Amino acid sequence: xxxxxxxxxxxxxxxxxxxxxxxxxxxxxxxxxxxxxxxxxxxxxxxxxxxxxxxxxxxxxxxxxxxxxxxxxxxxxxxxxxxxxxxxxxxxxxxxxxxxxxxxxxxxxxxxxxxxxxxxxxxxxxxxxxxxxxxxxxxxxxxxxxxxx
Numbered sequence: 001x002x003x004x005x006x007x008x009x010x011x012x013x014x015x016x017x018x019x020x021x022x023x024x025x026x027x028x029x030x031x032x033x034x035x036x037x038x039x040x041x042x043x044x045x046x047x048x049x050x051x052x053x054x055x056x057x058x059x060x061x062x063x064x065x066x067x068x069x070x071x072x073x074x075x076x077x078x079x080x081x082x083x084x085x086x087x088x089x090x091x092x093x094x095x096x097x098x099x100x101x102x103x104x105x106x107x108x109x110x111x112x113x114x115x116x117x118x119x120x121x122x123x124x125x126x127x128x129x130x131x132x133x134x135x136x137x138x139x140x141x142x143x144x145x146x147x148x149x
Contacts, residue, residue: 032113040148042101049143057139058076069101071099080136089121090133093114118133
């Protein structure tokens with residue numbers, strides 16, 4: 001009887017663990033998007049992000065700004081144009097977009113994660129081109145993290 005109760009408790013613990021992982025860790029938002037939050041006001045965060053991107057040598061421009069969100073266009077499409085010729089689908093990622101928006105009293109910066117797309121198109125692109133995309137997105141994520149502190 002103790003063995004059955006122990007087994008039932010173990011099964012229940014596994015299901016609880018899987019539920020928590022799916023609810024809080026492996027959400028579609030966490031899988032598809034990189035995000036960082038800050039206590040900064042939306043307009044202050046926007047200026048901070050564009051300044052930090054500029055310091056990192058990443059071109060950026062605000063393409064839409066209102067009271068609820070700021071959309072920033074970044075990355076250099078010309079620099080990555082050969083990749084776009086080989087894999088036109090990457091035009092959805094390049095140039096990169098960063099969205100700053102209000103959420104639960106904080107400002108949140110969000111951008112798409114590129115590894116899923118790279119994995120899908122890895123046969124189309126060579127190692128140098130894949131590295132270039134990864135480095136570009138990595139530099140943008142570093143700038144976001146630093147700007148949102």
